[in-house]
Amino acid sequence: MTVSDDPQGFTDEELSGPRIDRRTTMKLLAAAGVTGLAGCAGGDGNGGSGGDTETGETETEETQNEETQTESGSSTGGRLNAGWFTGSIDVLDPPYISVGQYFQIAANVFNGLVTLNEDLTVRGDLATDWTVADGGTSMTFQLREGVTFHNGDDFTADDVRYTIARTISQEAPAASKLSTLRPLDEDGVVVEDDYTVTLNFEQAMAPALIYLTRGPGRAATIVSQGAIEEMGEEAYRTEPVGTGPFMVSEHELGSSLTLEANPDYFETDDEGTQLPYVDGVDVRPIPEAATLVNALRSGDIDFANLIPLQNLDRIEETDSTTASVAPGVNWYGLSMNQTRDIFSSREARLGIAKVIDNEQFIETAYFGNALSARGPINRATNWVYREDKPDDQTYDPEEGQRLIEEAGIAGESFSILVAQGDTRAAQAMRQQLNAAGFEVEIEQVTSSTYWERYETLDYDTTIAGSVGDPDPDQSLYNFYRLPDEGGVWNWTDFRDEQVHSLLDEQRRALDRDERRDLLHQLEDRLIQQVPHAYLVHQNDIAAYTDAVSNFTHIPFMRDLSRVMVDR
Numbered sequence: 020m021t022v023s024d025d026p027q028g029f030t031d032e033e034l035s036g037p038r039i040d041r042r043t044t045m046k047l048l049a050a051a052g053v054t055g056l057a058g059c060a061g062g063d064g065n066g067g068s069g070g071d072t073e074t075g076e077t078e079t080e081e082t083q084n085e086e087t088q089t090e091s092g093s094s095t096g097g098r099l100n101a102g103w104f105t106g107s108i109d110v111l112d113p114p115y116i117s118v119g120q121y122f123q124i125a126a127n128v129f130n131g132l133v134t135l136n137e138d139l140t141v142r143g144d145l146a147t148d149w150t151v152a153d154g155g156t157s158m159t160f161q162l163r164e165g166v167t168f169h170n171g172d173d174f175t176a177d178d179v180r181y182t183i184a185r186t187i188s189q190e191a192p193a194a195s196k197l198s199t200l201r202p203l204d205e206d207g208v209v210v211e212d213d214y215t216v217t218l219n220f221e222q223a224m225a226p227a228l229i230y231l232t233r234g235p236g237r238a239a240t241i242v243s244q245g246a247i248e249e250m251g252e253e254a255y256r257t258e259p260v261g262t263g264p265f266m267v268s269e270h271e272l273g274s275s276l277t278l279e280a281n282p283d284y285f286e287t288d289d290e291g292t293q294l295p296y297v298d299g300v301d302v303r304p305i306p307e308a309a310t311l312v313n314a315l316r317s318g319d320i321d322f323a324n325l326i327p328l329q330n331l332d333r334i335e336e337t338d339s340t341t342a343s344v345a346p347g348v349n350w351y352g353l354s355m356n357q358t359r360d361i362f363s364s365r366e367a368r369l370g371i372a373k374v375i376d377n378e379q380f381i382e383t384a385y386f387g388n389a390l391s392a393r394g395p396i397n398r399a400t401n402w403v404y405r406e407d408k409p410d411d412q413t414y415d416p417e418e419g420q421r422l423i424e425e426a427g428i429a430g431e432s433f434s435i436l437v438a439q440g441d442t443r444a445a446q447a448m449r450q451q452l453n454a455a456g457f458e459v460e461i462e463q464v465t466s467s468t469y470w471e472r473y474e475t476l477d478y479d480t481t482i483a484g485s486v487g488d489p490d491p492d493q494s495l496y497n498f499y500r501l502p503d504e505g506g507v508w509n510w511t512d513f514r515d516e517q518v519h520s521l522l523d524e525q526r527r528a529l530d531r532d533e534r535r536d537l538l539h540q541l542e543d544r545l546i547q548q549v550p551h552a553y554l555v556h557q558n559d560i561a562a563y564t565d566a567v568s569n570f571t572h573i574p575f576m577r578d579l580s581r582v583m584v585d586r
Contacts (some may be wrong), residue, residue: 106466352551370422
């Protein structure tokens, strides 16, 4: 079936650029599982202009650094002091980012071929126009001329091909978004000329435009071949070179990250003022929630990228701070490492899931500020979300204890691995598991050590999940495919052939009703097989002081190019 044959599908004309109207974008987002975000993108109401941009003459350094006024009267210039709720920002190389908070930084350093406006319409980013042909299997992009990378290299179509080829050949986590692209040696990516590139797919893939936007887990966030070859892959991981509004000027892991405004950035606002508005951003990793909130309330930082739900009340009760809330596109669960004997059987994992009271966990860990998760598909993806999920993991302590006894794991000892400063949820979990007869300890390590141990299965349990993935495919595919066949984030060593097959089938289903049915089958199987004991869905909360204006909150994104600071 081609896109054009799909009664809920698209014509080539509807998908072509330079802008896609809101109705078509909503259909695209539905196909990609993002419909729940529609109408929820705004944060504080200030918002960015979200308009088209034109490439004009580059302002001189004196003009760029001079404080200017917008029509609203707000000043541009100055520096934004930002706190990031993490111990360190370890990776900024887009296709290798597996931590959503890292991409919140990277999205300010890089651009995609296309991007989303505040109202979720698709518009060009590094592409100024595009044409979709052959029933959605071919997309030709006209690229923006005169764009340079931060190191001064010209951006051309060769960089698009290099970015995609690198992502695929190195089997980076983001490569899964391009699984239907033709092989590169079979015209998968064709450089027509310096500023024209064509992507050819094996089968129609209308959501490809969503996957080509600048955002978490996207596969075509354009990197600099010249910089990678000059710096080397390792250095590029932490001090990358992009085309975005900000340049990485200094990065001390675990201590500070300094971003400077790109003086040659191509984008302007509706009034013709060059972006970004601020001269730079000074980012400080802050792993302790209380320290982060106190720094914001005292004015030591202007902006916090993420406020833990249990700290929301402290922000709301402070006159000088504002919380910006967007729907959470995530799930969190108790990850049980199945290479450990204690968690190797379904009965053992299910028994543990059933002795966990999600509602009590939410009250203790998040002061009630979260939704109970009965499965991995979140409420924001409302076209596929349902209330009537299987009750296999529903709280039932008597049945849970029976399964635990049957599995022979009663009274066992194990640990919960946590990152530095992120212990509250683990403490709440330990309390419940100890009450169920286990001997549970909390093992606290630095953020870097945490991710290294989690990825290498060097842990017993941890509380983790999918963060910032609005498409159900993004929330499931990399987590639950077989570890050596696409499950790049399968860090529980979960192996189930039925789940593996269903993940492939739902990708090929262009009809939304068919895909919904497959996703329901998939979620049913996951709930029953218990790779995770599903716990919560969290809202996405950022916060800022009265010195900050013009922050536009698209769920899980932190676009700082239009933020203004007045102090």
